[in-house]
Ligand SMILES: NC(=O)c1ccc[n+]([C@@H]2O[C@H](COP(=O)([O-])OP(=O)(O)OC[C@H]3O[C@@H](n4cnc5c(N)ncnc54)[C@H](O)[C@@H]3O)[C@@H](O)[C@H]2O)c1
């Protein structure tokens with residue numbers, strides 16, 4: 001045999017069936033190895049050669065085995081012991097020996113029985129990919145692409161060969177993960193072995209029933225989807241259940257108990273229990289499917305960047321009602337989940353981060369029905385009625401979800417891990433974690449006060465909290481912490497007037513009394529409520545600014561969220577000359593109403609540090625107002641802002657410079673000279689608020705403005721193009 005040495009040299013497959021054949025074919029097609037096949041059925045090997053799956057037939061003899069760089073066992077798992085015995089006298093310790101068996105403990109035990117102890121060059125593995133077919137003719141060279149391959153190294157495994165095993169799986173397209181043998185067998189017992197057992201048993205039970213002819217005749221999609229895997233190879237699966245007895249019995253018992261509960265629910269006509277199980281199962285499956293799709297279609301980074309372009313010189317005209325406020329949407333879902341009874345929430349915005357909050361409560365057993373695209377029915381479980389989730393709670397990049405969940409989780413009876421993604425992982429959460437500590441919770445994290453955090457409950461105690469910052473998210477978190485006080489919680493805040501958080505909590509029956517410095521919150525269960533959410537605050541702020549900057553505008557937002565906190569920004573715009581009128585529908589301190597806005601020349605302004613802090617959420621929009629105002633505006637105290645608010649302003653300064661707006665950042669203050677921006681192409685670094693500010697900058701600029709990296713903006717504001725069209729200005733997504 002004369003051939004050039006390939007990257008993985010000579011590779012022998014023992015058991016040239018569907019999996020062994022697929023592996024051989026994948027390596028061969030990529031030119032990565034010279035392939036040898038061994039099978040107890042000579043016909044499979046001959047077929048392997050004739051169909052080009054392998055290069056050469058082989059045998060388990062010294063001649064062949066000695067020159068192999070890699071040997072892969074791909075027989076059913078119980079046949080592996082005899083193959084290992086045959087190989088034992090022939091093997092060299094430099095040959096990587098691995099397997100693809102569906103169970104790992106039994107294969108390791110077989111190696112121990114044959115060799116005395118597991119040789120350092122035998123490293124088990126398992127591709128999580130397959131099909132219900134068997135035999136070499138079912139070989140598929142793409143089978144492992146974007147699927148996982150688990151390697152289960154042992155403490156003494158040879159590191160060089162372990163590295164080679166990782167590279168081998170990677171070379172055929174798999175994502176490689178490491179796991180210990182016992183964990184592997186437990187996880188696979190539930191994710192793979194139990195479903196096969198159910199499919200086989202279901203088909204067998206139905207096939208032996210008296211109506212089997214008709215059952216199969218009328219079986220359609222559901223039956224087909226559920227039972228595809230009952231066509232899998234019986235030898236392989238008999239071996240799996242004999243090899244992984246303990247773990248499969250454990251998961252089968254758990255499942256049998258749950259099935260018995262379902263039987264009782266059907267018998268008793270208990271629709272609520274059935275509905276609960278089905279809703280949780282649907283949401284869990286949808287969630288896992290999304291994760292799976294993300295893995296198989298590529299990572300988030302690979303998603304192509306989206307840009308939004310705004311054309312200048314159009315008036316903002318029309319009457320509009322906005323979808324519910326994002327922050328109120330998060331809060332309403334949280335309060336409804338913690339209430340006793342059912343809540344109906346209308347005009348809720350279920351896009352972007354709000355989904356994270358919905359998913360977290362579903363993961364903890366709350367049934368949340370989506371009645372319409374903007375309407376939820378939440379079956380609350382009470383303040384302490386959440387169930388331990390089966391996996392860590394992931395808040396992704398949602399700061400709102402995190403601030404609501406930490407105090408709520410600190411008030412439960414079970415421990416839980418909370419994690420996040422992106423920037424949230426590297427930011428200190430000290431103030432938030434301190435609230436949970438005050439509630440008696442214990443928090444452990446590998447980096448102090450950062451996520452991921454392991455949160456375990458302690459003894460609940462009355463909390464007394466004094467907030468030193470004006471953060472609305474922290475205020476809501478503190479209110480929730482106080483709500484879990486056994487008798488009375490005390491909250492002192494910088495601005496003791498009522499905000500939407502307290503008003504919303506009162507709608508759910510919370511006993512919150514105002515004091516000179518804040519609130520007293522008395523222990524009392526929340527009760528379900530029905531309500532309609534007011535329109536989004538940041539979209540209102542954006543549209544009103546667009547109208548103020550565009551001559552000829554005549555805008556009416558019918559369901560704006562008004563009141564002490566949310567109208568601070570609108571009142572400030574009024575103070576610099578904007579033509580805005582606020583028309584509250586009722587006289588409460590926090591209320592809904594309409595906002596009317598039109599064009600007016602804006603005056604330059606100075607924001608003192610305290611104002612800058614108070615208006616920090618809308619600061620990018622105020623910078624845009626300054627860019628169009630007559631004269632020089634000064635925004636003081638930017639360096640004293642939380643760093644993410646400061647970063648946002650600094651990114652906007654880049655865009656201002658790019659659009660030839662004269663501005664400078666000096667000792668923590670920003671000075672902006674008003675004029676007419678040039679337009680151009682800018683990047684919002686994936687920040688939705690920054691994207692809105694940059695689009696506002698383009699609304700009356702000399703040329704069109706294209707804002708890149710708008711994925712997050714479109715998630716958070718998915719009706720953007722429609723709203724623009726309705727109000728007569730041109731905003732297009734590419
Ligand atoms: N089918 C799947 O979806 C899947 C997925 C991942 C892992 N696995 C594992 O891969 C292995 C192979 O499964 P498959 O689906 O390819 O089965 P398969 O039936 O297609 O192939 C197994 C091959 O092994 C041969 N064989 C049996 N005993 C032998 C022996 N003593 N010596 C030499 N050859 C022998 C058989 O003749 C057959 O050709 C199993 O251990 C299985 O647990 C299967």
Ligand SMILES: O=C(O)C(=O)CC1(C(=O)O)C=CC(O)C=C1
Pocket residue numbers: 101102127128129130131132191192193229232
């Ligand atoms: O897709 C299929 O047909 C499979 O059964 C593949 C499957 C699984 O259960 O997911 C089967 C056995 C394994 O060991 C790994 C993967």
